[in-house]
Amino acid sequence: MKTRRQFIKISAISAGGLAVAGTAWSLLKDLSLKDELKPAWTKGEPNAHIPTYCEICFWKCAGWVHTDEEGRIQKIIGNDADPHCNGRLCPRVTGGVGMYYDEDRLRKPLIRTQERGKQVFKEASWDEALEYIAKKMKEIAAKHGPESIALFNHGSGGSYFGNLLKAFGSDSIAAPSFSQCRGPREVAFDATFGELVLSPERTDIRDSRCLVLIGSHLGENMHNGQVQEMSDAIDRGATIITVDPRFSTVASKSKYWLPIKPSTDIALLLAWIHEIIYNDWYDKPYVEKYTHGFEELKAHVKNYTPDWAYGITGIDPNVIYETAREMAKASPAVIVHPGRHVTWYGDDTQRSRAVAILNALLGSWGRRGGFYSPEKAHIEKYPVPEYPKPTKTWRDSFPGKFNLANEVVASAISEASIPSEENKFQFRGWIVYGTNLIFTLPDQRKTIKAIQNLDLLVVIDTMPMEITGWADVVLPECTYLERYDEIRVSPHREPYIALRAPAVEPAFDTKPAWWMAKGLAEKLGLGAYFPYNDIEEMLDWQLKKLGSSLNEMKKIGVKKLVRENDDLYFNGLDDIEFNTNTGKIELYSTAFEAEGFDPMPKYTAHETPPDGYFWLIYGRAPMHTFSRTANNPNLTDLMDENTVWVNPSVAKVYGLQNDQYVKLKNQDGIVSETSIKVRVTERIRFDSVYMVHGFGHRQKQMKRSYRRGASDSDLITKVLVDPIMGGTGMRGNFVTFVTGEE
Amino acid sequence: MRYAMAIDTKKCVGCSDCVVACQTENNVPIGYCRDWIVESTDGTYPQLELELRSERCNHCKNSPCVRCCPTGASHYEQGGIVMVDHEECIGCGACIASCPYDARYPHPDGYVDKCTFCQHRLLSGLKPACVSVCPTKCLYFGDLDDPNSDVSKILKKRKWKRLIPEAGTDPQLYFLI
Numbered sequence: 001m002k003t004r005r006q007f008i009k010i011s012a013i014s015a016g017g018l019a020v021a022g023t024a025w026s027l028l029k030d031l032s033l034k035d036e037l038k039p040a041w042t043k044g045e046p047n048a049h050i051p052t053y054c055e056i057c058f059w060k061c062a063g064w065v066h067t068d069e070e071g072r073i074q075k076i077i078g079n080d081a082d083p084h085c086n087g088r089l090c091p092r093v094t095g096g097v098g099m100y101y102d103e104d105r106l107r108k109p110l111i112r113t114q115e116r117g118k119q120v121f122k123e124a125s126w127d128e129a130l131e132y133i134a135k136k137m138k139e140i141a142a143k144h145g146p147e148s149i150a151l152f153n154h155g156s157g158g159s160y161f162g163n164l165l166k167a168f169g170s171d172s173i174a175a176p177s178f179s180q181c182r183g184p185r186e187v188a189f190d191a192t193f194g195e196l197v198l199s200p201e202r203t204d205i206r207d208s209r210c211l212v213l214i215g216s217h218l219g220e221n222m223h224n225g226q227v228q229e230m231s232d233a234i235d236r237g238a239t240i241i242t243v244d245p246r247f248s249t250v251a252s253k254s255k256y257w258l259p260i261k262p263s264t265d266i267a268l269l270l271a272w273i274h275e276i277i278y279n280d281w282y283d284k285p286y287v288e289k290y291t292h293g294f295e296e297l298k299a300h301v302k303n304y305t306p307d308w309a310y311g312i313t314g315i316d317p318n319v320i321y322e323t324a325r326e327m328a329k330a331s332p333a334v335i336v337h338p339g340r341h342v343t344w345y346g347d348d349t350q351r352s353r354a355v356a357i358l359n360a361l362l363g364s365w366g367r368r369g370g371f372y373s374p375e376k377a378h379i380e381k382y383p384v385p386e387y388p389k390p391t392k393t394w395r396d397s398f399p400g401k402f403n404l405a406n407e408v409v410a411s412a413i414s415e416a417s418i419p420s421e422e423n424k425f426q427f428r429g430w431i432v433y434g435t436n437l438i439f440t441l442p443d444q445r446k447t448i449k450a451i452q453n454l455d456l457l458v459v460i461d462t463m464p465m466e467i468t469g470w471a472d473v474v475l476p477e478c479t480y481l482e483r484y485d486e487i488r489v490s491p492h493r494e495p496y497i498a499l500r501a502p503a504v505e506p507a508f509d510t511k512p513a514w515w516m517a518k519g520l521a522e523k524l525g526l527g528a529y530f531p532y533n534d535i536e537e538m539l540d541w542q543l544k545k546l547g548s549s550l551n552e553m554k555k556i557g558v559k560k561l562v563r564e565n566d567d568l569y570f571n572g573l574d575d576i577e578f579n580t581n582t583g584k585i586e587l588y589s590t591a592f593e594a595e596g597f598d599p600m601p602k603y604t605a606h607e608t609p610p611d612g613y614f615w616l617i618y619g620r621a622p623m624h625t626f627s628r629t630a631n632n633p634n635l636t637d638l639m640d641e642n643t644v645w646v647n648p649s650v651a652k653v654y655g656l657q658n659d660q661y662v663k664l665k666n667q668d669g670i671v672s673e674t675s676i677k678v679r680v681t682e683r684i685r686f687d688s689v690y691m692v693h694g695f696g697h698r699q700k701q702m703k704r705s706y707r708r709g710a711s712d713s714d715l716i717t718k719v720l721v722d723p724i725m726g727g728t729g730m731r732g733n734f735v736t737f738v739t740g741e742e
Numbered sequence: 743m744r745y746a747m748a749i750d751t752k753k754c755v756g757c758s759d760c761v762v763a764c765q766t767e768n769n770v771p772i773g774y775c776r777d778w779i780v781e782s783t784d785g786t787y788p789q790l791e792l793e794l795r796s797e798r799c800n801h802c803k804n805s806p807c808v809r810c811c812p813t814g815a816s817h818y819e820q821g822g823i824v825m826v827d828h829e830e831c832i833g834c835g836a837c838i839a840s841c842p843y844d845a846r847y848p849h850p851d852g853y854v855d856k857c858t859f860c861q862h863r864l865l866s867g868l869k870p871a872c873v874s875v876c877p878t879k880c881l882y883f884g885d886l887d888d889p890n891s892d893v894s895k896i897l898k899k900r901k902w903k904r905l906i907p908e909a910g911t912d913p914q915l916y917f918l919i
Binding site: 074075076077078085087088089090091094095097219220222224227228231232234235247249250252253257259622623633634635637638639647681682683684685686 | 755761788790877879
C-alpha cells in the first residue's frame with residue numbers, strides 16, 4: 001500500500017516526474033493506527049526552554065529544548081545567537097527529540113555472560129558494572145601496562161573517558177574521524193600552511209565568489225553553517241564548481257558539474273595548477289611573499305596540461321581551462337574546499353596537498369572569501385594532579401610508520417590489537433565511546449578479529465549498536481537532552497561558548513559520561529582526577545573564569561567572547577611566519593621530503609573495476625548521521641533505508657528495475673549481508689554505483705533499522721592505507737549485483 | 743490580507759527539515775506529514791537538471807476541499823488560510839480525494855489534517871515553523887496584499903511557477919525557478 005510516507009522520501013522518483021501519492025480511501029485504512037504518544041519517561045520543568053547544543057553531528061549547533069505543559073520534551077529550535085546555526089537547525093537537530101523518545105534505547109548496564117559476540121548479557125547495577133571494568137583494567141595494567149588500553153571516541157562525553165585514560169597512564173585516545181575521515185586534509189594543510197582546517201571548517205563561504213567542491217556534497221552533508229553560507233552564496237550569484245561522479249544536490253546548483261572518473265582527482269588538480277601557473281593567473285605578490293618552492297612546482301606541473309588530464313579524468317580540456325579561469329577571476333575570494341571525508345584511495349594526503357597548493361596559488365588562505373583565521377575560547381582546566389607519563393604509545397606498535405599523523409590513528413590501534421610479527425606492542429583493552437566501530441572502521445572481519453583478541457571491551461552508547469553486541473560491558477548513556485557536558489568552544493570567526501544543560505532527568509537507568517568516568521576513576525583509586533561532586537560545580541567554575549556563570553549561560557545558551565587577535569584575514573602585505581619548516585607556505589613540502597614522501601603531489605593510476613563491476617561510492621543523506629540516527633523515530637520517518645543508485649544503461653544490461661531489492665557483491669566475493677533497493681537514475685555515472693552510508697543494521701534490538709537497506713561497510717574489504725598518515729582509503733572497492741534473492 | 747508562500751527551488755537542498763520541524767511543532771504523528779519534499783530530475787547523463795521542492799497545502803483561493811466538505815469542517819479563515827475544524831470533521835475523506843495536490847491526510851484520531859500555515863504561530867507574530875527553521879532560507883512567507891512582505895518582494899524579483907494551475911484552484915504556493 002502506498003502511504004503518505006512516500007511523499008517525503010526524496011528518492012526513486014523517475015525523470016521529470018512528480019511523486020505519486022496514495023490517495024483517499026486507501027489511506028483511510030490507516031485510521032486504525034494509534035497515535036504514537038510521547039512516553040513520559042522523565043519530566044523536566046513545564047513550558048521551559050533549556051539550552052543545549054546538538055550531539056548528532058560534530059557541527060554541534062546550539063538550540064533550545066522546549067518542554068510542554070507536562071514537562072515532556074516537545075521540540076528543539078535553534079539559538080539565534082549561535083554562528084553554527086544562526087537560529088536555523090538541520091533536520092537532525094530538529095529530529096533530535098527522537099533520540100530521547102527512541103524506545104529501543106539502552107536502559108541498564110549490561111555484563112556479558114557468554115562468549116563474546118553471542119550477545120548474551122545480564123543486567124547489572126552501576127556499581128557492579130564499574131567494579132567489573134575496574135578489576136579488568138587493573139589486571140591488564142599489571143600484566144601489560146596501562147598503556148595497552150585505548151579509547152575510541154566520537155562525541156562530547158568522550159573527553160571524560162579521555163581524562164580517565166590519561167590518569168590511568170595511557171594516551172592512546174583515538175577519534176576514528178581522523179584516520180577514517182578528515183585526517184589526510186589536516187596533515188596536508190598542516191604541511192602546507194602550518195595550520196589545520198579544523199571543525200567547523202574555516203572556509204569563508206559567506207564572502208566567497210567561487211566555491212570548488214571535490215566530492216564534497218554540501219547540502220547532503222548538512223554541515224549547517226556551511227550549507228547556510230552556500231545558500232547565501234547562491235543568492236549572491238557566486239560560481240560553484242562541483243567535481244563528482246554523481247550529480248549531487250550541489251552539482252545541480254553549480255555553474256559547472258565535472259562528472260569525473262573516480263580516483264582521478266589528482267590529475268584534474270594538477271591540470272588546474274598547471275593552468276593557474278602557466279597562464280599567469282596566480283596571485284603573484286602573495287606567492288612571492290609567502291610561499292616556498294614555486295619554481296620547483298612550476299617545473300613539476302609542466303606536462304600536466306588539460307589535454308593530459310582529459311585522457312585520465314574524462315573532463316573536457318576546455319572545461320578544465322574555463323573552471324581554472326573562474327577560480328582565478330574570483331581570487332582571492334575563492335575556496336577550493338578541503339572536503340571532510342577524504343579517505344578515498346590511499347593517496348589522499350597528496351590529493352589534499354594539491355588542494356592546499358591550489359588555494360595557496362590563488363592566495364585564498366587567510367583572505368576574505370577564502371579561509372579565515374578562527375579563534376576559540378580557552379576554557380581553563382579544572383585543577384587536577386599531573387597525569388602520569390606513558391612509557392609506550394600507539395606509535396610503538398608499528399615503529400616508524402605514520403610519523404606525520406598529527407592525531408592517533410584509530411585503525412592502527414585496531415590492527416595493533418591483533419598479535420602479529422609486525423606488531424611490537426599489543427593493545428589489550430578498548431573503551432569505545434559513541435562510535436559504532438563495526439561500521440566505522442573498514443574491513444569488519446579485521447575489526448572483529450581484533451575484538452576477539454581483547455581482554456576487555458567496554459562500550460558506552462545510547463543505542464544498542466552492533467559494537468555493543470561484542471562488548472564485555474555495555475554502559476548506557478543518557479542522551480544529550482538529559483545531561484550536562486563540557487562547554488562547547490569550537491573555533492569560529494569570533495570565539496563563542498555554548499552550554500548543554502539537561503531538559504529532563506535521565507530516563508531509565510542511564511547516566512551521563514562524566515558520572516561514569518568519575519565513578520570508574522574512584523574505583524581505580526584515581527578519584528583525585530575528578531575533584532568535583534557534580535559537573536555543575538566544574539562548569540560554573542570554568543564559566544566564571546570566562547566572566548560568565550552557569551546561571552547566565554542557562555538563560556542565554558550561547559555567548560560571544562572577544563577575539564584576542566585582530567587577524568581574521570591578512571591583507572597580503574603583512575609579514576607572517578607560517579608554522580612550517582621554512583616559515584613559508586610550502587608548495588614544496590620539506591616535511592614530506594624528510595619523511596621520504598613526494599614533496600609535491602603526483603598522479604598515480606589506480607585500479608579500475610573489472611568487467612561487470614562498478615566503483616562503490618558512498619555518501620550521506622541530510623537527515624542522517626551514519627549509524628547514530630539510523631533508528632531515530634523522527635529521522636527514519638524521513639528516510640528509513642538507503643538505495644543503490646544505478647545508471648539506466650547499467651540497469652538495462654542487468655535487468656534491474658526501480659525498487660527491486662538486490663544484494664551487492666564486491667571484488668573479493670563478499671556479498672552484502674542485507675538487500676538494498678535499486679534506484680535507477682541518470683544522476684550517476686555508468687561505471688559507478690552510489691549508496692548512503694549508515695544503513696543495513698543487524699542489531700535486532702534496533703527495530704526500525706533492523707535489516708533496512710545495506711551497509712557499504714560490508715563491502716569495503718580492500719583498504720588503501722595512506723602511507724603518510726595511516727588513513728584508510730575506502731573507495732577502491734568494486735561491486736556487482738546479486739539478484740534473485742529476497 | 744492574503745497569505746502566500748514562495749519556495750526557492752534554486753536553494754532548497756531537500757534536507758526535509760521543514761518536514762520534521764512541522765511534525766514536532768504541530769504534533770503530527772510519526773508516519774504522517776503536512777509538508778514533504780519532491781525531487782524531480784530532467785535530462786540524461788551528463789546533461790541534467792534537478793528540482794527540489796518543499797510542498798504543502800496550497801491554501802487555494804478556489805479550494806475544492808472546502809466546496810466538497812459535507813459538514814463545513816473545511817473552511818477559509820483570515821488571510822485565506824484553509825482550515826479543518828477537527829470537531830466538525832467526520833473523516834469521510836471527500837476533501838482528500840478532491841485535492842489535486844494530495845495535501846491532506848487522515849489523522850489517526852479520526853479527522854482530516856493538513857498544513858495550517860502554522861496559524862497559531864502567525865497569531866503570535868511568528869513565521870510558520872518550516873519557514874523559521876529552513877537552513878537554506880529557501881522559504882518566504884507573508885501577505886501578498888502587503889507590498890513589503892518577504893513573499894511580495896521575492897515574487898516581484900524572481901521568476902516563478904505554480905503547480906497544476908490547470909486545476910483552476912488558484913493555488914497560493916509559488917515556486918521560484
